[in-house]
Amino acid sequence: EVQLGESGGGLVKPGGSLRLSCTASGFTFSNHNMNWVRQAPGKGLEWVSSISSSSTYIFYADSVKGRFTISRDNAKNSLYLQMNSLRAEDTAVYYCASSVIAAPSIDYWGQGTLVTVSS
Amino acid sequence: EIVMTQSPATLSVSPGERATLSCRASQTVNSNLAWFQQKPGLAPRLLIYGASTRATGIPARFSGSGSGTEFTLTISSLQSEDVAVYYCQQYNYWPPLTFGGGTKVEIK
Numbered sequence: 622e623v624q625l626g627e628s629g630g631g632l633v634k635p636g637g638s639l640r641l642s643c644t645a646s647g648f649t650f651s652n653h654n655m656n657w658v659r660q661a662p663g664k665g666l667e668w669v670s671s672i673s674s675s676s677t678y679i680f681y682a683d684s685v686k687g688r689f690t691i692s693r694d695n696a697k698n699s700l701y702l703q704m705n706s707l708r709a710e711d712t713a714v715y716y717c718a719s720s721v722i723a724a725p726s727i728d729y730w731g732q733g734t735l736v737t738v739s740s
Numbered sequence: 741e742i743v744m745t746q747s748p749a750t751l752s753v754s755p756g757e758r759a760t761l762s763c764r765a766s767q768t769v770n771s772n773l774a775w776f777q778q779k780p781g782l783a784p785r786l787l788i789y790g791a792s793t794r795a796t797g798i799p800a801r802f803s804g805s806g807s808g809t810e811f812t813l814t815i816s817s818l819q820s821e822d823v824a825v826y827y828c829q830q831y832n833y834w835p836p837l838t839f840g841g842g843t844k845v846e847i848k
Contacts, residue, residue, distance in 0.1 A: 656837070666776075666784065666827055668837040680835035716783055723789045726774045726831040730783040 623647040623729040625717045630734030637707050637738070643700040643717030643731055651675075651695035654720040656727055657702050659713035659736075669715070670702065671725065685711075707738045742766050742830050746840035752848040759815040761843045763828035768808045772832035775804055775813045778842075779824045787826075788813065815845070823847055 629641040641657070657669040670681045670691040679691055690703040700717055714733040722728040743766040753759045763773070771791040776784040786795045788804035791811060801816045815822055828840040 665842050666778075666829075666839040668835075668839070671835065671837070682836055722786070722795065723774070723793075723831075725834055725837065726772070726789050727829065727837065728774075728786045728789070728795070730785070732783055 623719065623721065625719060625729060625731035627715065627717045627731045627734040630715065630736045632737045632739065633707055634740050635708060635738055638703070638705045639707065639736060641702040641704065641715055641717075641734060641736070645698045645700065645717075645719065648719070648721050650698040654724050655693060655700045656718045656720060657691060657700075658716045658718050658727065658730075659711075660716070660733075661710075661713045664713075667713075668727075671720075672700070704736070707736075709738050712736060712738050741836055742769060742833050742838050744828055744830055744838050744840035746826075746828060746843050748843060749841070750844045750846065752846050753815075753818045754848045755820065756817050757848075759818050759822070759845055761813040761815075761826055761845070763806075763811040763813070763840050765809045765811075765830055767833075769830040769832035771807045772830060773804075773806070773811050774829045774831065775802075776827045776829065777822075777824045778827065784827065818845070818847070820847060 624646045656671045672691045688706045692701045716733045717731040718727040719729045745764045773791045775788040778784040792804045825842045
């Protein structure tokens with residue numbers, strides 16, 4: 622059974638930084654693309670970033686480009702999102718999501734971690 | 741960027757009746773279209789990929805159809821546990837991966 626678990630969310634001031642982590646199990650992590658998707662309170666889903674299996678390809682949404690950095694450690698079955706220069710509009714639940722079944726489509730999701738940017 | 745438009749925004753259906761949800765792409769995405777279900781307070785769950793292939797464990801009352809720019813998710817007989825927001829997502833041209841704005845399905 623595929624399981625994804627995020628951590629690292631919390632309250633941060635505008636301009637601050639936060640690092641999200643995601644631990645994966647139940648599939649061969651090193652073989653698959655991984656993604657971050659976010660959802661602002663009461664809003665829809667927004668793709669944030671994707672990283673290929675060996676980190677060769679990395680993509681970002683325009684809204685986070687230059688501020689967020691995605692990375693992975695295949696030895697630890699872990700995915701990360703370093704978020705810098707945070708803004709109020711980055712407030713959202715951040716989901717770690719895999720692309721196992723029909724890449725690059727997203728398939729399995731973690732439970733999400735809430736990031737709140739507020740002074 | 742491909743824009744995904746879902747309609748209606750809210751759909752009220754009686755238990756046991758059919759629910760039909762629409763998703764339109766601003767340009768062709770072939771069959772590279774997925775549907776997700778999100779119940780209140782929970783993470784999204786994959787229902788359909790490849791426009792019409794049900795994911796593992798998804799009940800047969802859920803079906804997807806369409807290709808190109810027009811897609812449909814059908815719930816053949818609505819159950820109370822199907823109350824949720826449903827999102828479509830294209831993965832034909834990316835980045836970015838893009839989602840529709842969602843359709844909220846409620847019980848009439």
